[in-house]
Amino acid sequence: xxxxxxxxxxxxxxxxxxxxxxxxxxxxxxGSSTVYPITxxxxxxxxxxxxxxxxVTVGISGTGGGFKKFCRGETDFANASRPITAKxxxxxxxxxxxxxxxxxxxxxxxxxxxxxxxxxxxxxVEEMKKLxxxxxxxxxxxxxxxxxxxxxxxxxxxGAGADSGTFEYFTEAMVGKAKSxxxxxxxSEDDNVLVQGVSRDVNAIGYFGYAYYAENTGKLKALPIVNxxxxxxxxxxxxxxxxGTYQPLSRPIFVYVKAASLDKPEVKEFVEFYMKNAATLTxxxxxxxxxxxxxxxxxxxxxxxKFGTVFGGKNEIGVTIDELMKREAKL
Amino acid sequence: MQAxxxxxxxxxxxxxxxxxxxDALFAALGIICxxxxxxxxxALVADMAVKGAARFNLDFFLNFASRRATQAGILSAxxxxxxxxxxxxxxxxxxxxxxxxxxxxxxxxxWITEVIEINITNLAAVPSIVYGLLALGIFVYTxxxxxxxxxxxxxxxxLILPIVIVSTREAIRSIPAMIREGSMAVxxxxxxxCRYHIIPYAMPGIxxxxxxxxxxAIGETxxxxxxxxxxxxxxxxxxxxxxxxxxxxxxxxxxxxxxFTVMPIQIFNWTSRxxxxxxxxxxxxxxxxxxxxxxxxxxxxxxxxxxxKNIKW
Numbered sequence: 001x002x003x004x005x006x007x008x009x010x011x012x013x014x015x016x017x018x019x020x021x022x023x024x025x026x027x028x029x030x031g032s033s034t035v036y037p038i039t040x041x042x043x044x045x046x047x048x049x050x051x052x053x054x055x056v057t058v059g060i061s062g063t064g065g066g067f068k069k070f071c072r073g074e075t076d077f078a079n080a081s082r083p084i085t086a087k088x089x090x091x092x093x094x095x096x097x098x099x100x101x102x103x104x105x106x107x108x109x110x111x112x113x114x115x116x117x118x119x120x121x122x123x124x125v126e127e128m129k130k131l132x133x134x135x136x137x138x139x140x141x142x143x144x145x146x147x148x149x150x151x152x153x154x155x156x157x158x159g160a161g162a163d164s165g166t167f168e169y170f171t172e173a174m175v176g177k178a179k180s181x182x183x184x185x186x187x188s189e190d191d192n193v194l195v196q197g198v199s200r201d202v203n204a205i206g207y208f209g210y211a212y213y214a215e216n217t218g219k220l221k222a223l224p225i226v227n228x229x230x231x232x233x234x235x236x237x238x239x240x241x242x243x244g245t246y247q248p249l250s251r252p253i254f255v256y257v258k259a260a261s262l263d264k265p266e267v268k269e270f271v272e273f274y275m276k277n278a279a280t281l282t283x284x285x286x287x288x289x290x291x292x293x294x295x296x297x298x299x300x301x302x303x304x305x306k307f308g309t310v311f312g313g314k315n316e317i318g319v320t321i322d323e324l325m326k327r328e329a330k331l
Numbered sequence: 332m333q334a335x336x337x338x339x340x341x342x343x344x345x346x347x348x349x350x351x352x353x354d355a356l357f358a359a360l361g362i363i364c365x366x367x368x369x370x371x372x373x374a375l376v377a378d379m380a381v382k383g384a385a386r387f388n389l390d391f392f393l394n395f396a397s398r399r400a401t402q403a404g405i406l407s408a409x410x411x412x413x414x415x416x417x418x419x420x421x422x423x424x425x426x427x428x429x430x431x432x433x434x435x436x437x438x439x440x441x442w443i444t445e446v447i448e449i450n451i452t453n454l455a456a457v458p459s460i461v462y463g464l465l466a467l468g469i470f471v472y473t474x475x476x477x478x479x480x481x482x483x484x485x486x487x488x489x490l491i492l493p494i495v496i497v498s499t500r501e502a503i504r505s506i507p508a509m510i511r512e513g514s515m516a517v518x519x520x521x522x523x524x525c526r527y528h529i530i531p532y533a534m535p536g537i538x539x540x541x542x543x544x545x546x547x548a549i550g551e552t553x554x555x556x557x558x559x560x561x562x563x564x565x566x567x568x569x570x571x572x573x574x575x576x577x578x579x580x581x582x583x584x585x586x587x588x589x590x591f592t593v594m595p596i597q598i599f600n601w602t603s604r605x606x607x608x609x610x611x612x613x614x615x616x617x618x619x620x621x622x623x624x625x626x627x628x629x630x631x632x633x634x635x636x637x638x639x640k641n642i643k644w
């Protein structure tokens with residue numbers, strides 16, 4: 001009996017000591033692998049600028065995993081490749097976690113094909129839907145089934161794994177419903193696997209973030225997507241994302257900061273550093289930076305304590321930089 | 332009909348020749364099989380060494396992770412791996428050895444011990460991710476250890492505990508019964524027998540098991556990812572009694588609560604990056620991890636040899 005009390009006392013002591021040590025000056029960030037390169041670059045430069053007086057850690061547990069930790073109050077920032085969902089907003093609210101939403105860059109989801117592929121010049125959203133929708137599973141196996149002008153060649157599909165924000169956005173933009181996709185394709189969370197797969201097969205098609213295409217332009221060709229509004233085929237590039245013509249596959253990516261953490265001077269300083277350097281650093285890691293007004297707008301939201309999201313818990317398709325800016329201004 | 336003695340001799344010679352041929356064939360087959368195994372492992376190590384050669388310099392070991400491949404190093408990863416292994420060894424060895432010793436020397440042979448034995452053997456085959464999920468619930472949240480070196484060390488300790496227990500028992504079993512009987516005959520208690528005979532004599536076997544377990548643990552990725560090891564971390568755990576940024580001094584055990592990363596996670600992160608230059612880093616880090624594992628195995632062999640020399644029955 002006495003022994004048992006002693007053991008539980010010891011355990012309680014251990015956990016107390018754990019709680020105490022966790023309060024050290026560490027800025028904790030977790031979430032999307034898509035946003036990771038940007039936040040990592042900022043964290044690296046910030047620690048250099050502060051001569052390592054402030055510690056920053058960045059983890060990769062996916063947008064959903066990042067929000068789970070964020071809404072439990074475990075992390076200071078959440079990296080997110082899509083806006084916060086209604087479910088996550090509830091979780092955050094239940095735990096009393098308020099946040100500032102900060103768009104940091106635009107990404108162009110890129111549809112890639114083998115450079116030797118001669119029949120694919122452009123593709124429409126309808127054709128992509130025909131190719132990727134759940135009903136296509138086991139049915140659409142030849143290119144000429146999608147478009148009679150294409151040859152009688154086998155279709156080889158490569159795409160993102162089901163847990164990623166990329167998968168969610170792509171299916172919503174192309175098939176019309178998030179996470180609704182055929183299952184008989186090569187799925188990988190590791191985009192390099194997809195790069196290798198498409199670069200080795202003439203009849204292959206795949207999709208992932210622009211950065212992976214930009215680093216592998218010798219092995220892959222980006223397929224122009226027909227913009228459903230204008231009817232013109234547009235190739236992904238910084239320019240076509242900025243002028244809003246590469247749609248519906250360009251998407252904003254975000255960093256969310258916990259309101260309570262902003263009271264800590266080092267966190268506030270980190271946010272300021274992030275917004276000041278975001279434009280140069282996003283370009284360096286091959287994303288499309290936002291106009292300068294977006295970053296100053298984010299800082300304004302922080303200083304005026306404007307909490308919440310401008311997306312209302314929905315993942316929207318086809319938001320251009322202009323629209324995003326207008327919405328952020330209204331908050 | 333009388334057989335010609337020369338014929339008989341020839342028959343025997345032919346029989347021997349056939350036997351020798353089969354012998355040689357089997358030896359050749361054995362060498363080929365051994366060769367395949369060795370060539371594969373040699374090719375892997377050599378491939379990593381060649382691909383990663385450009386990064387083998389002091390900076391690679393002393394730099395933190397970076398977005399620039401040529402400046403990125405493995406400092407936080409190898410320090411993290413070593414510290415996690417330290418916690419793992421300090422936990423798994425006393426627990427595992429004591430459990431093995433109890434099962435072999437003290438426990439009564441009945442159905443309960445049978446069930447325990449079967450379960451321990453089964454535990455050794457449980458996929459490591461399951462330990463990760465268990466640890467996430469128990470260590471990270473219930474005990475509040477967070478995503479720390481302590482959580483990771485304890486998780487890996489659970490993972491290798493069955494290996495330590497099983498190898499401890501095997502080592503104890505190989506000690507002849509006469510040693511025990513002799514010790515008891517001169518009036519030693521069971522504990523004295525264990526303390527002065529069983530444990531020292533079983534030590535070489537136990538150590539081998541421990542190091543094989545640790546070598547497995549150092550390469551584990553799944554449970555460490557589950558409990559939340561980080562990908563970007565550009566600082567080291569606090570050195571005991573060193574001065575911290577806020578002017579206070581670090582406690583003796585502050586490092587166990589520090590966030591961390593380990594070698595396999597660093598390698599995994601580098602292989603999944605868009606920039607192909609990171610593949611060089613991944614190969615170099617892979618080679619370093621192999622070298623760490625081989626060094627641990629070498630230490631095991633050396634310790635076994637040293638300890639065996641001291642046993643005089």
